[in-house]
Amino acid sequence: MTAEPPMTAEQAVTPTNTGPTVTPPWCDRCGEAADAGDHAACWAARELEPPRFCARCRRRMKVQVVPAGWSAVCVEHGERRG
Amino acid sequence: MAEILDQARTQVLGNGVGLDEAGVLAVLTLPDEQLPAALQLAHEVRMRWCGPEVEVEGIVSLKTGGCPEDCHFCSQSGLFASPVRSVWLDIPSLVEAAKQTAATGATEFCIVAAVRGPDARLMKQMREGVAAIKAEVDIQVAASLGMLTQEQVDELVDMGVHRYNHNLETCRSYFPNVVTTHSWEERWETLRMVRESGMEVCCGGILGLGETVEQRAEFAAQLAELDPHEVPLNFLNPRPGTPLGDQPVVEGRDALRAIAAFRLAMPRTILRYAGGREITLGDLGTRDGLLGGVNAVIVGNYLTTLGRSATDDLKLLEELKMPVKALSATL
Numbered sequence: 001m002t003a004e005p006p007m008t009a010e011q012a013v014t015p016t017n018t019g020p021t022v023t024p025p026w027c028d029r030c031g032e033a034a035d036a037g038d039h040a041a042c043w044a045a046r047e048l049e050p051p052r053f054c055a056r057c058r059r060r061m062k063v064q065v066v067p068a069g070w071s072a073v074c075v076e077h078g079e080r081r082g
Numbered sequence: 083m084a085e086i087l088d089q090a091r092t093q094v095l096g097n098g099v100g101l102d103e104a105g106v107l108a109v110l111t112l113p114d115e116q117l118p119a120a121l122q123l124a125h126e127v128r129m130r131w132c133g134p135e136v137e138v139e140g141i142v143s144l145k146t147g148g149c150p151e152d153c154h155f156c157s158q159s160g161l162f163a164s165p166v167r168s169v170w171l172d173i174p175s176l177v178e179a180a181k182q183t184a185a186t187g188a189t190e191f192c193i194v195a196a197v198r199g200p201d202a203r204l205m206k207q208m209r210e211g212v213a214a215i216k217a218e219v220d221i222q223v224a225a226s227l228g229m230l231t232q233e234q235v236d237e238l239v240d241m242g243v244h245r246y247n248h249n250l251e252t253c254r255s256y257f258p259n260v261v262t263t264h265s266w267e268e269r270w271e272t273l274r275m276v277r278e279s280g281m282e283v284c285c286g287g288i289l290g291l292g293e294t295v296e297q298r299a300e301f302a303a304q305l306a307e308l309d310p311h312e313v314p315l316n317f318l319n320p321r322p323g324t325p326l327g328d329q330p331v332v333e334g335r336d337a338l339r340a341i342a343a344f345r346l347a348m349p350r351t352i353l354r355y356a357g358g359r360e361i362t363l364g365d366l367g368t369r370d371g372l373l374g375g376v377n378a379v380i381v382g383n384y385l386t387t388l389g390r391s392a393t394d395d396l397k398l399l400e401e402l403k404m405p406v407k408a409l410s411a412t413l
Contacts, residue, residue, distance in 0.1 A: 030322065031165065048319075048360055048388045052165035062169045067140040067382035068182040068392070 024055035031058050050082060084108070084116050087123055090346050095127050100347045103303035109343035110295050110336075117335060117342075121374030124342035128375050131349040135407040136399055137312075137378035139190035139224075139354070140183025140392075143385040144171050144211065145204060149196040151228075151263045153251065155288055157321035157386055158196035164323035166386055176211045180219040186381050186392040189409045191215065192224040192247060192284075194385055198264065199229040205237060212241045220409060224284065229268055235275045245282035245311065248272050253301035256293045273308060282311040286356065289340050290318035290332035298340060302347040312378065313351050315344060317358030319387060337362045338370055345375025354378035360390055368395070372402055 027034045028051035029042035050063050054074035061072040061080075073079045086101075086108035093099050101109065112120055148160045148168030157164040171179070180191045193211060195204055204227065212223050225238060226247035238246065250269055251257065257266040277283050285308055287301060305313055317332045332340075337359075345353055355376050359368055368390070372379075379399075381392040399406060 050386075050388065060165050060167050062167050063386070064143070064146065064169050064171060064175070065383050065386055065388070066142055066171075066175065066179040066182065067186075068179075070383065070388070 026053055026055050026058040028053050028055040031060070051080065084112055084119070086112070087116065087119055090123055090127075094346050094349050095123065095130060098131055098349050100306050100349055101343075102347075103299050106302045106343045106347050107296060107299035109346055110299055110339050112339060114335060117338060120342040120346075121338060121370060124345040124375030125373050127345055127349045128353070128377050132352070132377050134404055135377070136372070136404045137190060137352055137354070137407045138186060138188040138396075139192060139378065139380050140179070140186065140188050140382050141192045141194055141226075141380055141385060142171065142176065142179040142183075143196065144176060144193050144207060145195040145197060146170075146386065147196055149198070151198050151261065153261050154325040155251075155260065155291060155318055155321065156196070157324055159324070162324050164321060170207070173207070173211050173214050177214050177218055180215045180221055180223075183382065184219050184221045186396060187406045188381060189222055189407055190224055190245070191219070191221045192226055192245075194226040194247070195228070196385075197228045199231070200227040200234055205234065208238070208243075209241055212243060216242060222409070224282075226284075229264065229272045230275060232275055235272075235279045235281070239279050239281060243281060245284050246276040247284035247312075247314070248276065249287050249314065249316075250285055250301070250304065250308075251287040252291050252293055253297045253304055255300060256291070256297045260291050270308075273310075283308070284312040284314065285310040286312070286314035286316065286354070288316040288318050288358070289337065290329065290358070290362075291326060292329060295336075299343070302344050305344070306347045309348075309351075311352060312354055313344065313348060314354040314356035314380070315341065315376075316356040317362040319358040319361050321386075331358070332362050334363050334367055337367065338374055341371050341375050352378045354380065356380050357384045357387065357389075365390075365394075369398060369402070372398070372404065 027039050031053035050070040056077050061074045063072045071081045146169045147158045147166045149158045152161045157166045183191045224245035225243045254266045320329045381395050
């Protein structure tokens with residue numbers, strides 16, 4: 001399985017992981033507030049899905065899935081890969 | 083032993099003649115205790131009429147999202163509130179994806195686009211992409227670009243695309259419940275042109291769209307009538323934001339019954355595990371399907387979701403002593 005674990009606070013900051021450390025405010029699967037409601041189903045689903053929302057700003061990301069991985073680009077916060 | 087399995091042993095295993103719609107329905111409604119026998123028979127049919135080889139394929143989305151069609155299962159429709167955004171894959175990335183696929187031992191690489199049918203831009207991207215892959219990667223190239231005109235069929239043949247995928251998705255009677263922006267007959271027409279062109283026909287669908295078990299049997303019979311080279315069998319993975327986003331997933335035993343039934347309807351086709359098997363069947367189900375009639379797999383990720391790792395699938399094939407079909411055997 002090539003799933004990525006839920007985003008850590010550090011990963012949520014910037015592509016280069018610089019800047020202040022913050023808790024991701026948004027769920028990168030459903031785009032809802034990460035601290036509101038139960039996101040266990042989102043985390044489970046993310047085992048077989050790339051992220052769709054930027055965890056930092058909630059923008060929908062441009063996601064490309066390829067046979068051996070994926071990339072997800074937020075226009076504001078850069079690219080994540082898995 | 084159920085009567086239908088006795089009949090199938092003679093008719094399908096012995097003579098290579100697939101079950102009709104009533105026979106498929108009988109297999110789909112077998113009690114649980116008969117399921118192992120059905121899978122065993124389907125496996126024997128596959129071994130007798132197809133052999134032990136497993137065809138391995140990778141797929142990639144050349145153009146993701148923003149599709150004008152309303153296929154109710156699809157997260158790439160631009161008509162639903164799906165989080166999937168439109169994105170194009172560039173040629174170097176396409177070639178890299180083909181290389182990743184070939185590295186697994188796969189002989190097939192299918193380029194897919196979320197469109198009603200290809201426009202000039204997409205056909206140009208295809209021409210350049212297929213040429214670049216053929217120059218650098220030893221793999222067969224297939225395509226799935228929606229509904230085609232005759233000119234586009236001819237152009238794909240000219241590019242060297244050897245197989246074309248166009249799923250009917252579900253049976254004719256249920257199709258209007260799943261897609262309203264085009265008809266089952268329009269899809270059939272593309273398949274007819276593909277067949278006449280000499281390209282191999284790849285046509286399957288998705289189980290778990292809300293169809294009845296009778297409609298599953300109808301679908302298998304309609305596929306058998308089409309007689310495709312390959313039937314990709316998907317199980318619905320309900321996607322957020324789509325009309326089928328809350329549809330329950332197919333129960334594992336029903337999925338296995340379907341695998342056995344589709345094999346017994348089409349003894350000679352390449353029956354491929356496609357999307358949704360991880361959700362519906364998990365690791366054990368993958369093994370059961372490969373020992374129950376399936377003789378092809380998509381390895382790695384799908385178009386918008388992730389799959390089992392290619393390594394896990396290849397390890398399983400080795401364990402089951404099922405050789406990966408070599409490229410030389412496909413040419």
